[in-house]
Amino acid sequence: MFDKRFLENIDWLFLLSFFLIMVMGFVNLWSASAAAGYPFQWKQLQWYVVGTVFMFGAMAFDYRKLASYWVHIYVLTVIMLLLVMFVGKSVSGSQRWISLGFFNLQPSEPAKLLMVIVISSFFARDEKEQYGILDLWKPTLLVIIPVALIVKQPDLGTGLLVLGVFASLVYYARLKWTSFLIILGAALASFPLLWKFMKPYQRKRVEIFLNPESDPFGAGWHILQSKIAVGSGQILGKGFMKGTQAQLNFLPEVHTDFAFSIWSEEWGFAGAFVLVGIYFFFLSRCLYIAQNAKDRFGSFLVFGITAMIFWQVLINVCMVLGLMPVVGIPLPLVSYGGSSVLTTMVGVGLIMNVWLRRSVFQRKEVNQSRLGYGHVSSGLTG
Amino acid sequence: MGNGSKKPPDTKIRLKKFDQPEDDSRVKLVVYASWFLFCCFCLVGARLWYLQVMQGKYFRLLSEKNSVKSIRLQPYRGNILDRSGRLLAGVEPSFNIGIVLKDAGNIEGLLSRLEPLIDEPSMSVRMKLVAAKGQPAYLPVIIKRNADWKTVARIEARLYELPGVVVEVAPSRLYPYGKIAPHLLGYLAEVSLEQLKSERYSHAVPGDLVGKYGIEARFEQELAGESGYKRVKVDARGRMIRVVEEKMPKSGQDLTLTIDLDLQLAAEEALSDRPGAVVALDPRNGQVLVMASSPKFDPSIFANGLSREEWKALNDPLYSPLVNKAIQGQYAPGSTFKPLMAAAGLNEHVINMHSSFFCSGSMRLGRRRFRCWKKGGHGRTDLYKGLVQSCDVYFYNVGLKLGVDRISKYAFGFGLGKKTGIDLPGEKSGRVPTRKWKYRRYKEAWQKGETLNYSIGQGFLLVTPLQLSRMMAAIANGGILYRPEYVLGEPADRQGTVPVKPAILKTIRQVLAGVIEDPHGTARRCRIPGIRVGGKTGTAQVVRQVKRKQDEKMAWKFKDHALFIAFAPVDDPQIAVAVIIEHGGHGGSAAAPVARAVIERWLQLRSPKPSSFLERTASVSSMYRERPDV
Numbered sequence A: 001m002f003d004k005r006f007l008e009n010i011d012w013l014f015l016l017s018f019f020l021i022m023v024m025g026f027v028n029l030w031s032a033s034a035a036a037g038y039p040f041q042w043k044q045l046q047w048y049v050v051g052t053v054f055m056f057g058a059m060a061f062d063y064r065k066l067a068s069y070w071v072h073i074y075v076l077t078v079i080m081l082l083l084v085m086f087v088g089k090s091v092s093g094s095q096r097w098i099s100l101g102f103f104n105l106q107p108s109e110p111a112k113l114l115m116v117i118v119i120s121s122f123f124a125r126d127e128k129e130q131y132g133i134l135d136l137w138k139p140t141l142l143v144i145i146p147v148a149l150i151v152k153q154p155d156l157g158t159g160l161l162v163l164g165v166f167a168s169l170v171y172y173a174r175l176k177w178t179s180f181l182i183i184l185g186a187a188l189a190s191f192p193l194l195w196k197f198m199k200p201y202q203r204k205r206v207e208i209f210l211n212p213e214s215d216p217f218g219a220g221w222h223i224l225q226s227k228i229a230v231g232s233g234q235i236l237g238k239g240f241m242k243g244t245q246a247q248l249n250f251l252p253e254v255h256t257d258f259a260f261s262i263w264s265e266e267w268g269f270a271g272a273f274v275l276v277g278i279y280f281f282f283l284s285r286c287l288y289i290a291q292n293a294k295d296r297f298g299s300f301l302v303f304g305i306t307a308m309i310f311w312q313v314l315i316n317v318c319m320v321l322g323l324m325p326v327v328g329i330p331l332p333l334v335s336y337g338g339s340s341v342l343t344t345m346v347g348v349g350l351i352m353n354v355w356l357r358r359s360v361f362q363r364k365e366v367n368q369s370r371l372g373y374g375h376v377s378s379g380l381t382g
Numbered sequence B: 001m002g003n004g005s006k007k008p009p010d011t012k013i014r015l016k017k018f019d020q021p022e023d024d025s026r027v028k029l030v031v032y033a034s035w036f037l038f039c040c041f042c043l044v045g046a047r048l049w050y051l052q053v054m055q056g057k058y059f060r061l062l063s064e065k066n067s068v069k070s071i072r073l074q075p076y077r078g079n080i081l082d083r084s085g086r087l088l089a090g091v092e093p094s095f096n097i098g099i100v101l102k103d104a105g106n107i108e109g110l111l112s113r114l115e116p117l118i119d120e121p122s123m124s125v126r127m128k129l130v131a132a133k134g135q136p137a138y139l140p141v142i143i144k145r146n147a148d149w150k151t152v153a154r155i156e157a158r159l160y161e162l163p164g165v166v167v168e169v170a171p172s173r174l175y176p177y178g179k180i181a182p183h184l185l186g187y188l189a190e191v192s193l194e195q196l197k198s199e200r201y202s203h204a205v206p207g208d209l210v211g212k213y214g215i216e217a218r219f220e221q222e223l224a225g226e227s228g229y230k231r232v233k234v235d236a237r238g239r240m241i242r243v244v245e246e247k248m249p250k251s252g253q254d255l256t257l258t259i260d261l262d263l264q265l266a267a268e269e270a271l272s273d274r275p276g277a278v279v280a281l282d283p284r285n286g287q288v289l290v291m292a293s294s295p296k297f298d299p300s301i302f303a304n305g306l307s308r309e310e311w312k313a314l315n316d317p318l319y320s321p322l323v324n325k326a327i328q329g330q331y332a333p334g335s336t337f338k339p340l341m342a343a344a345g346l347n348e349h350v351i352n353m354h355s356s357f358f359c360s361g362s363m364r365l366g367r368r369r370f371r372c373w374k375k376g377g378h379g380r381t382d383l384y385k386g387l388v389q390s391c392d393v394y395f396y397n398v399g400l401k402l403g404v405d406r407i408s409k410y411a412f413g414f415g416l417g418k419k420t421g422i423d424l425p426g427e428k429s430g431r432v433p434t435r436k437w438k439y440r441r442y443k444e445a446w447q448k449g450e451t452l453n454y455s456i457g458q459g460f461l462l463v464t465p466l467q468l469s470r471m472m473a474a475i476a477n478g479g480i481l482y483r484p485e486y487v488l489g490e491p492a493d494r495q496g497t498v499p500v501k502p503a504i505l506k507t508i509r510q511v512l513a514g515v516i517e518d519p520h521g522t523a524r525r526c527r528i529p530g531i532r533v534g535g536k537t538g539t540a541q542v543v544r545q546v547k548r549k550q551d552e553k554m555a556w557k558f559k560d561h562a563l564f565i566a567f568a569p570v571d572d573p574q575i576a577v578a579v580i581i582e583h584g585g586h587g588g589s590a591a592a593p594v595a596r597a598v599i600e601r602w603l604q605l606r607s608p609k610p611s612s613f614l615e616r617t618a619s620v621s622s623m624y625r626e627r628p629d630v
Helices: A004-009 A012-036 A040-060 A065-066 A070-087 A108-125 A136-150 A156-172 A177-189 A190-195 A200-210 A219-231 A258-290 A296-320 A338-371 A371-379 B006-020 B023-052 B056-067 B107-114 B121-132 B147-156 B194-195 B215-218 B220-224 B260-270 B308-314 B335-347 B383-388 B392-413 B435-442 B450-457 B464-476 B502-517 B588-604 B612-625
Strands: A089-091 A096-101 B068-073 B087-099 B142-148 B163-173 B186-191 B209-211 B229-236 B240-247 B278-280 B287-294 B358-360 B362-365 B368-371 B379-381 B480-482 B496-497 B535-541 B561-568 B575-581
Touching: A004 A338, A004 B186, A012 A040, A012 A258, A040 A108, A040 B229, A065 A136, A065 A296, A065 B121, A070 A096, A070 A108, A070 A136, A070 B142, A089 B023, A089 B278, A108 A136, A108 A296, A108 A338, A136 B056, A156 A296, A156 B023, A156 B435, A177 A190, A190 B368, A200 B087, A219 B056, A219 B358, A258 A296, A258 B023, A258 B335, A296 B023, B006 B260, B056 B068, B087 B107, B121 B142, B163 B383, B186 B278, B186 B612, B209 B220, B215 B220, B215 B496, B220 B502, B260 B588, B278 B588, B335 B383, B335 B392, B335 B464, B335 B535, B335 B561, B335 B588, B358 B450, B362 B392, B362 B450, B362 B502, B368 B392, B368 B435, B368 B450, B379 B450, B383 B392, B383 B502, B392 B450, B464 B480, B464 B502, B464 B561, B464 B575, B502 B535, B535 B588, B561 B588, B575 B588
Parallel strands: none
Antiparallel strands: A089 A096, B068 B229, B087 B142, B087 B163, B186 B209, B229 B240, B278 B287, B278 B575, B358 B379, B362 B368, B480 B496, B535 B561, B561 B575
C-alpha cells in the first residue's frame, strides 16, 4: 500500500513531537483520572490506538480525492449534526452526543475537520488571486449551516471555532483589504447580536471573565481555581499525582477542558513550557508543510487543519490561564474524549498525507512526462 | 476513476503553478501566520511565567489555604469552685447551630426551612445574621446555642436540605447548683466586634463566649485557656482527607473562691426574691464567705442573646437585677452606724460606759425636733441600753459631743466612704460627708441638725453592704481592716487598723451581743441556740417622713430599708455578716432572720457531724468535678 519512499519521506521530528504530546496527555490523564475517580487514561489509550489506525488510514490514500467528494462530505456533516438534534444524548443541558452503543460520538468534533475539507475544496476549485466579500458568499453559506446547528446544541465554543477556522482559510486564500475591514466591522457589529443569542450561563461566563472577583464562590470559581492550580505549580510543579487543586477536586473537569490546568500544577512552569513549546514546534511544522504542499487543495487542507488545532490549543490554554472566558474547547490529544482524539489524529494523518505526497508528485512529474496523463491516479494508489 | 479523463489536465495546471518555489504570495502568508503563531505562544508563555514564576508563591499559598483547613479546637473554660472545691460553674458539651454563609446559597429559602426546626424566633435569627456582617464568611454564624437533643436530631436528619447549616459541639457553662451568686460569678456572652479589637480579648474569635461581668470578666484570661487547632486536608466538598497538624487546646485555670457554697445558698434562700444583699466575711482575714445580691438573674441567657423583654426585665429600675447590690448598692446605714458612733465616743472620751442621756422620744435642737424611733422614749439611757434598744436620742447626744469632723474621721477610719479594694469591677465607694464636702457640693455650711441625722446613720451618709460587713468585721477582729478577698489562697491583705483601742471594741462586742440576747434587744429574732451572736439592727428611711404612718399603708417603694449586721461567735468572732433588704421594713424583723440563717448554717457546718445537706452537695459536686468528654 505504501511506497517505500514514503518512509524515507516521513518527517520524524514532526511525528516525534506529535507522539510526545500524546505521551504527555496520557501521563496527565493518569493523574486526572485519579482526581476524577474514573480510569479515563485506559479508555483514552484505546482511542490513541484506534486513532493511530485511523491516522494511517488517512495517510494511505491520495488526499486529492477528498476534494472531489466534498458534496458527500458536506451532506454527511449536516446529517450528523441534524441527527444529534433529534436523537442526541443530552448531558447537562446540551445535546452534543450521538450514542453508537460502544461510543458516544460528538459530531461537532469531526464536523470541524470535515468543514476544513469542504472549504479547502472550494478554494481549490475556485482559484483567485484575491477574494472580495462577494466572492465568498458560497463558502460562507456552506459554513453557516453547520455552525448554526452546532451553536443550537448549544455549543457556542465549537461553533465559533469553526468560524475561526473558516476565517483562517479565507486569510490563506488572500482577502482584499477592503473586504477584510468590512468583515471586521460586521463581526464587531454583530457582537451585541451574539450577546442576545447567548444563553444566560454563557453570558455569565463572559461577565465572570471580565470581572472574576465578582463571584468567587459561584461562577467565577472555575477560573479562579484554575489560576490557583496553574500558579501554585510554580517553577517545578507539585509532582505527578500531587496537585492538591486537582486531586482534591477544586478543579472542575480535570480530565477534559481543564487538563492543562492539572498539567501545569503538577509539572510547573517547566512542564507547561515544554508542552506549549512542543505544540509550537508541531504547529510551525504544520505551517511548513502547508507551505510546501504541491497543490492548492493540499496546502489549504493542511493550513485549515493547522488552524483547527491551533485555535483549540490557544483557546483552551488561554481559558485555563484565565485569559478567556470559560468555553468547552478541549486541548487536542491531551483532553479526554474519543471524538476529539480521532478527529485530531485523522487531521494529522491528512497533514502527513500531504507531506508524503509532495515527493510523490515530484516523482509523478517525471512519470507524467514519460508516461503521459492517464497514469496519474494509478501511480498514486499503487 | 470514472471521470479521471477530465480531471488530470486541471490538476496538472495547478501542479505547475504551485511547483514554483518562488511562489512568494503563499510563502508570505505562511510567514505571517507563523509570526502570529509565535506571538500567540509568546503570550501564553508570558502568562505562564507571570502565574507560575512571578505569582507562584501567592497562588501556592492560595492553594494551601484551599486544601488545608484550620479547625479551631475550643478550650475548656476553667471551673469556678467554692472554698471546699465544689463546682459553682463548670463546663459541659453543648450543641450550637450555625450557618456558614459561604455555603448557604439562598439564605431566605434556607431560613424558611430552618426556622420550623429550631425553637427560635425568626427575628432573632435574622438579627444575628445581620450582626455577623463583617465576620469571615467561612466562619459559622451561631444562631442557636445550647440546642437540645431533639432540635439537634431534627436538624441532623434534614441536613441535606439545609446547605451551610452546621451543628457544632462547644463547651458551655454548667451550673450544677443552679444560678448561684450570678452577680459575683458573672456571665458569658458572645464577644462583640469592639471587644475583639482590644488586647484583653485577643484570644477570642467571633462567636466565642467571653466573660462580660463579675469574676468571669475579671479572670477572663485565666479562665479562657488557650485554643488549639487542627489543620486538616480537605477536598473541594470540605471532606476531611487527613490531619496535617494538631495542637491540643489548653484548658483554662480553675479558680477556687473563698465563697462557701452552703452559706451562699443559705443567704440566697433567705433573701428569696426580695431585693437586697448579703455579705459575709471572715473577720480574721477578710475572705468573702457570702456575696449575694437579689433579685438574681440567669447567667445562661446572655450566651444566646437577649430578647427585648428579657433586657427590659434585667434593667428594671426598681429591682435592678443586674446590679450587684453587695458592692454597688449604696444605702444609708441607719442604726447599724451606731456601734461605730459608740466606739468613736468611747475612744474620744466624750462618753464612758456609764454616761447617760434622757430620752423623751425626741430631742429639740434649735427650732427642730429630732425624734427617737420609740415615740414614748427610752427614759434614762446609757450606752448599753442605747445600743441594745437602738435609742436615737442617745446617739444624737453622742453626735453633738463628737461633732461632724470627728464622726467623719471615724467613719473613714472604719473604711467607709472609699472603695474596699475588692477585685471586682464597678465597686462603689459610698459617701462619708464632711464640712468641706457639704460646702463643695451645696455651697452651704454644715448644719448642726445634719450632725444629728449623721449620728444615727441617716442624711448624707451612704455605705455599701460590703463596707458595712467590713466595718462589722473590724469591730469583731479587734480593729483590723482587710481588703475583702474572694480568691482562695491569696494572702490576707491588711489595709490598716481602725483608730479605736481594741479594748473599746471588745466592750462594743459585748454590748452588741446584748442586742440579740437582751430581752429588750432589737434583734431577739437572731438568737441562735448554741452560739453567742452579736449584731445591730438598722432601719434606713428612704423618704423623709414627716409623720410616721402604718407600714402596711405605705407603697412598697417608700418603705424603709431593713439592715442588720452581725458577727459570731462573740468571744472568738469568725464570721461577720451584713444584710440589707430594700424596703424590707424594720431591720430586726426583715433583715435579722437572713443573717440568722447564714450564721445558723455556719454553725451547722462547724459541728463535728455534718448535716445531711452537706453530704448531698458533696456527692453532687463529685459528680460534676470530672470534666465530661465531648
